Amino acid sequence: MQIKQRHNWNLTTSEAKIIQEELRKEVITEDRFEEPVKYVAGVDMGFEADGTISRAAVAVLSFPDLQLQEQSIAKRPTTFPYIPGFLSFREIPAVLDALQKINITPDIILCDGQGLAHPRRLGIACHLGVILDIPTIGVAKSWLIGDYEEVPQEKGSWKPLIHKDETIGAVLRTRENVKPLYVSSGHRISLPTAIDYVLQCSPKYRLPETTRIADKLASNR
DNA sequence: GCGACAG
């Protein structure tokens, strides 16, 4: 797929923060995409050589049957450190390289990390969504910000994630008796719809099939 | 100033 360059990635954290504050204005948290959805993609990252090399993997699956249709891997030198709140500046460059090589444009991309559930409302899912102008969902394995009540153990139950009196996401149980996932809007999708797609992509395990497959690609060398 | 902190 074709990707437009929105900004350069050689930045200081203060410059990155300014970009986040600009791009957050472009984030759309309503459902703006065509249905039925035919393809969903998962993105995951891995690192090599003490973290000096970034490795991004993309897996495109058919929906709703979740069969692998296309995959790609891209490597490039790591140029930005891991700083909570700035994950996208570390990971997106390699992700764009991997996406550039696929032929099927996914209808929705599930990202490894937060979307709106971010201090400045621009987690990696929002950032990637705005750059591509494609619907994205933030699916994080752990907490970054926000308060929430305990989530019932049953699969499908969830509680709103609240920050500054605003619902920024949901803490969702995708599997019984297992740690919940932190789901939030990335771009062009509402929270209820995002929860629905994450559940549909997670028929058996805690993590969505999209991220599970991308995960294997990213770790399998 | 202190504590928290996606991957």
Next chain:
DNA sequence: ATCTTGTCGC
């Protein structure tokens, strides 16, 4: 994220 075997619990 990454280093790493067996083991406890549903």
